Amino acid sequence: MTDYLQIWEDLGLDIDRHNTLLDILPGVYQDVYLSQENRPEGMKYFDFVVSEIHGLRVKELVEHKEKGGKVFGTFCVYVPDELIIAAGGAAVGLCGGTDFSIPAAEEILPRNLCPLIKSAFGFKVSRTCPYFEVADLVVGETTCDGKKKTWEIFGEHAPMYVMELPQCKEEGDKELWFHELYRFKDKVEEVTSNTITSENLIEAINIVDARRAALQRLFDLRKSDPTPISGLDALLISQIYFYDEPVRFTNQVNELCDELEERIQKGEGAFSKGTTRMLTAGTPMAIPHWKLHNIVEKSGAAIVCEESCVGTRSLTGETESKGDSLDDLLESIGERQFKINCACFTPNDERLDDIIDLAREYKIDGVIQYVLQFCQPFSIESVKVQQALEKAGIPSISIESDYSMEDVGQLQTRIEAFLEVVG
Amino acid sequence: MKVIGLDIGSRTIALVEFDGQDIVNFEITDTGANSLERCRKLLEGREYENLVATGYGRHLLASHFGSNVVTEIKAYAQGAHFLYPDARSVIDIGGQDSKTISLNGNGGVLKFEMNDRCAAGTGRFLETMARVMGMPIEEFGQYALSANGISVKVNSMCTVFAESEVISLIAKNEDGRRIALGLHEAISERIAGMVRRVGLKQRIVFAGGVAKNPCITRLLSQKLGWGLTMPEEPQIVGALGAAIIAYRQIADS
Numbered sequence: 001m002t003d004y005l006q007i008w009e010d011l012g013l014d015i016d017r018h019n020t021l022l023d024i025l026p027g028v029y030q031d032v033y034l035s036q037e038n039r040p041e042g043m044k045y046f047d048f049v050v051s052e053i054h055g056l057r058v059k060e061l062v063e064h065k066e067k068g069g070k071v072f073g074t075f076c077v078y079v080p081d082e083l084i085i086a087a088g089g090a091a092v093g094l095c096g097g098t099d100f101s102i103p104a105a106e107e108i109l110p111r112n113l114c115p116l117i118k119s120a121f122g123f124k125v126s127r128t129c130p131y132f133e134v135a136d137l138v139v140g141e142t143t144c145d146g147k148k149k150t151w152e153i154f155g156e157h158a159p160m161y162v163m164e165l166p167q168c169k170e171e172g173d174k175e176l177w178f179h180e181l182y183r184f185k186d187k188v189e190e191v192t193s194n195t196i197t198s199e200n201l202i203e204a205i206n207i208v209d210a211r212r213a214a215l216q217r218l219f220d221l222r223k224s225d226p227t228p229i230s231g232l233d234a235l236l237i238s239q240i241y242f243y244d245e246p247v248r249f250t251n252q253v254n255e256l257c258d259e260l261e262e263r264i265q266k267g268e269g270a271f272s273k274g275t276t277r278m279l280t281a282g283t284p285m286a287i288p289h290w291k292l293h294n295i296v297e298k299s300g301a302a303i304v305c306e307e308s309c310v311g312t313r314s315l316t317g318e319t320e321s322k323g324d325s326l327d328d329l330l331e332s333i334g335e336r337q338f339k340i341n342c343a344c345f346t347p348n349d350e351r352l353d354d355i356i357d358l359a360r361e362y363k364i365d366g367v368i369q370y371v372l373q374f375c376q377p378f379s380i381e382s383v384k385v386q387q388a389l390e391k392a393g394i395p396s397i398s399i400e401s402d403y404s405m406e407d408v409g410q411l412q413t414r415i416e417a418f419l420e421v422v423g
Numbered sequence: 424m425k426v427i428g429l430d431i432g433s434r435t436i437a438l439v440e441f442d443g444q445d446i447v448n449f450e451i452t453d454t455g456a457n458s459l460e461r462c463r464k465l466l467e468g469r470e471y472e473n474l475v476a477t478g479y480g481r482h483l484l485a486s487h488f489g490s491n492v493v494t495e496i497k498a499y500a501q502g503a504h505f506l507y508p509d510a511r512s513v514i515d516i517g518g519q520d521s522k523t524i525s526l527n528g529n530g531g532v533l534k535f536e537m538n539d540r541c542a543a544g545t546g547r548f549l550e551t552m553a554r555v556m557g558m559p560i561e562e563f564g565q566y567a568l569s570a571n572g573i574s575v576k577v578n579s580m581c582t583v584f585a586e587s588e589v590i591s592l593i594a595k596n597e598d599g600r601r602i603a604l605g606l607h608e609a610i611s612e613r614i615a616g617m618v619r620r621v622g623l624k625q626r627i628v629f630a631g632g633v634a635k636n637p638c639i640t641r642l643l644s645q646k647l648g649w650g651l652t653m654p655e656e657p658q659i660v661g662a663l664g665a666a667i668i669a670y671r672q673i674a675d676s
């Protein structure tokens with residue numbers, strides 16, 4: 001690890017605090033991940049990525065910058081990686097998934113904000129995440145109020161750019177979004193000093209589509225019973241999706257999928273056949289927020305799908321090319337994104353349909369709605385989701401939690417009881 | 424054949440010995456600082472063919488005694504069904520959490536609700552408030568009833584805020600009995616809301632330590648508009664359910 005000390009110092013990290021953070025992770029990873037049984041061989045790569053969480057990838061990004069490349073930090077699947085990659089930039093997801101950095105955020109921000117925002121903000125102000133420090137531009141969006149207003153303060157600590165995301169799904173909203181895509185394209189060109197052409201954009205779309213297709217393939221394989229991979233492992237891959245080098249990631253996921261296909265052929269799985277199958281639905285789970293999956297799977301059930309932006313929402317739609325001109329391409333990107341049904345939109349009934357479709361496709365026994373504390377959009381929408389599930393005759397439970405460990409005992413009881421009811 | 428059910432709660436541990444027909448024996452003790460040690464003592468000298476644990480400490484016990492585990496939800500449903508075969512709802516308010524369960528005619532769980540991490544609506548809320556008012560918890564309910572129905576409204580449901588609210592009410596020289604009644608009303612309303620969410624059906628069994636509080640039982644039954652059935656020993660319902668499950672495990676195998 002000492003290899004990276006120079007890099008971290010150069011990035012201006014608070015080394016002591018950062019060391020404390022890095023000391024916590026291996027133990028947690030051992031307990032949560034490495035203790036699992038029947039893991040596929042192909043997980044080795046992802047274990048390696050985690051062991052290098054602030055190492056190798058950061059080094060790559062630093063090297064990318066030394067060669068004149070730029071790095072963009074993002075927080076939402078609506079921010080188009082395609083444009084960043086087309087201009088020779090690198091995109092990394094910056095959502096925070098640990099309570100380690102929350103106290104630093106709470107020195108500034110109100111406490112009643114969702115932990116995802118606080119964790120990310122805390123990383124920036126306490127200088128404990130190299131990804132924030134390596135970013136040339138942090139790209140926010142106007143989704144929930146929590147994020148939208150936090151960006152105003154975030155901008156005091158980092159170069160910040162905000163995309164205006166509409167709140168409805170009408171034609172006028174699409175127009176606004178297309179306009180925002182153009183505005184973002186100009187910004188990316190300005191930051192990278194590169195021009196986005198239809199050639200490099202097509203190339204970038206192909207990279208991003210291939211990455212999405214690989215993850216989709218993984219999700220499709222999880223429809224088998226027994227599921228060839230644990231929910232924990234699949235969640236980890238969905239998390240790494242946001243910051244790994246995209247082409248390498250795609251290859252690794254595809255390799256893993258080859259192995260999983262063999263497993264399915266042989267009838268092998270991460271759990272035994274007939275294990276209770278769960279779908280989770282709700283707010284994103286940023287790395288290393290593995291709490292829910294850990295509790296559920298240690299209680300003997302398998303999570304076979306996540307309806308979340310760290311999950312199916314990042315897989316939504318394919319880019320259906322309308323043509324090869326830049327305008328056509330931008331429009332296809334926007335069209336694809338508009339199929340992502342996030343609770344920040346209203347009305348958002350399509351999400352209810354999505355969840356019910358997933359429940360059927362993945363042949364699940366129950367749905368666990370998971371909402372981070374203080375997330376208004378998803379928390380309010382969970383009422384409608386529950387009604388829809390009830391109507392469809394699908395058992396569900398709603399859980400609100402955060403990154404702390406205080407409520408683990410209680411969650412365990414509620415989840416085990418839910419499994420007793422559906423199992 | 425004898426089996427044992429153990430309910431290791433945050434405040435008390437209950438043990439039930441069961442022979443498939445009747446409760447042969449039971450014991451309730453404080454959880455104390457070392458619950459495992461308490462359990463060991465409780466189990467000392469007892470003979471049994473199966474042991475099932477429930478409650479917060481169930482996994483801890485299982486890892487040391489090799490017992491099986493069930494959640495409190497299932498255990499309370501089974502226990503209540505055994506005592507009252509026509510029970511269709513269970514309210515259980517314990518020290519650390521509260522739950523409401525709706526059950527079918529076989530004691531199976533249909534739906535349940537549990538308080539989130541916050542202590543509002545649990546025995547701990549009452550305990551904290553009794554302490555603030557310098558009252559032994561056992562007498563708190565009776566004391567509230569002696570306000571003769573006139574209460575001071577307590578607005579906060581959060582234990583922390585309610586505590587300071589109570590302190591300022593005391594400072595204003597409000598009648599302690601009326602404050603106590605206000606607190607009981609607040610918590611009953613909270614529990615009633617939770618009960619309504621699972622849908623209420625007769626007969627309603629009220630179990631857990633708080634069922635011993637006469638003021639809560641009265642207010643809750645008023646708010647729900649239905650009578651509540653209090654088992655003679657409301658604190659052993661979970662352990663009884665665990666014992667029944669323990670018995671069935673042996674009988675089935």
Ligand code: SF4
Nearest residue numbers: 075076077143309342
């Ligand atoms: S949940 Fe909504 S705001 Fe969050 S990443 Fe997904 S689309 Fe963006």
Ligand code: SF4
Nearest residue numbers: 114116144146283375
């Ligand atoms: S989880 Fe909810 S509150 Fe948090 S950033 Fe996402 S939408 Fe906003």
